[in-house]
Amino acid sequence: MSPPDPAEIDRPPAPTTVHLIGAGPGAADLVTVRGWRLLQQADVVVHDALVEGALLAGLDAECIDAGKRAGNHGIGQDAICALLCERARSGQRVVRLKGGDPFVLGRGFEEVLALRAAGVPCEVVPGVSSATAAPLLGGIPLTYRGLADAFAVVSAHPRDDGDLPALPAWHPRLTLIVLMGAATLPVWAAELCRRGWPPDTAVALISWAGWPQQRVYRTTLAAAPAADAPPAPCVAVLGEVAALGLPSPSASAFL
Numbered sequence: 001m002s003p004p005d006p007a008e009i010d011r012p013p014a015p016t017t018v019h020l021i022g023a024g025p026g027a028a029d030l031v032t033v034r035g036w037r038l039l040q041q042a043d044v045v046v047h048d049a050l051v052e053g054a055l056l057a058g059l060d061a062e063c064i065d066a067g068k069r070a071g072n073h074g075i076g077q078d079a080i081c082a083l084l085c086e087r088a089r090s091g092q093r094v095v096r097l098k099g100g101d102p103f104v105l106g107r108g109f110e111e112v113l114a115l116r117a118a119g120v121p122c123e124v125v126p127g128v129s130s131a132t133a134a135p136l137l138g139g140i141p142l143t144y145r146g147l148a149d150a151f152a153v154v155s156a157h158p159r160d161d162g163d164l165p166a167l168p169a170w171h172p173r174l175t176l177i178v179l180m181g182a183a184t185l186p187v188w189a190a191e192l193c194r195r196g197w198p199p200d201t202a203v204a205l206i207s208w209a210g211w212p213q214q215r216v217y218r219t220t221l222a223a224a225p226a227a228d229a230p231p232a233p234c235v236a237v238l239g240e241v242a243a244l245g246l247p248s249p250s251a252s253a254f255l
């Protein structure tokens with residue numbers, strides 16, 4: 001048998017694959033089966049703030065909260081990537097658990113690129129996005145024959161230059177879904193009016209969708225800015241379908 005190559009002995013082991021998993025919008029059982037299996041096998045889980053505790057509760061893994069909350073920016077994007085790389089290089093099975101779907105307004109793709117640049121393999125597992133799940137959980141269809149045949153999802157979080165992201169012009173059969181809009185509701189409501197959305201456009205605000213404290217608030221575009229801001233996290237639905245909705249026990253609050 002030939003002696004081992006010294007270069008092979010000194011070479012650090014290849015990093016494990018980091019799994020970037022979408023946790024879904026709230027209730028722990030809205031994670032995918034694939035995501036759940038990977039969570040069961042994980043040594044370490046680095047998770048966001050909007051991840052239901054029950055999803056982490058029975059895991060045999062170290063759970064690290066990297067979440068951003070109001071007034072607290074969490075551990076920062078660079079530090080999260082450094083942590084994922086360090087743990088993957090040490091041979092641990094690493095899960096990065098993000099709220100909703102990792103690629104919907106969640107900086108998931110930035111994390112994939114950063115891991116790839118660092119030479120750490122990564123696989124992404126889709127999640128149920130709050131963009132579609134919150135309206136459903138609030139009893140509101142995003143499309144409905146004869147009323148709405150398209151929907152658009154936008155962020156109302158100001159860009160780095162302070163401006164709002166682009167908002168679409170009104171179309172009678174378009175449903176608009178606004179994420180990250182609880183704090184900036186008066187600003188984006190005014191901008192939508194400038195873009196031709198009628199003041200009497202129906203608005204439904206689904207707060208904490210899928211969580212025990214879920215509430216659905218109903219208003220109009222003109223009235224929404226004067227009302228108290230619904231508790232974040234919140235998804236706003238605008239358009240004809242927002243006036244529909246199944247009566248649900250959680251749809252108990254009306255503006």
Ligand SMILES: C[S@@+](CC[C@H](N)C(=O)[O-])C[C@H]1O[C@@H](n2cnc3c(N)ncnc32)[C@H](O)[C@@H]1O
Nearest residue numbers: 100101104106129130179180208209233234235
């Ligand atoms: C940074 S974005 C991440 C979205 C996430 N990737 C997704 O697919 O749901 C966070 C925003 O998602 C929305 N959101 C997430 N979970 C929610 C929930 N359970 N109920 C209502 N809105 C939610 C809110 O608009 C919140 O400000």
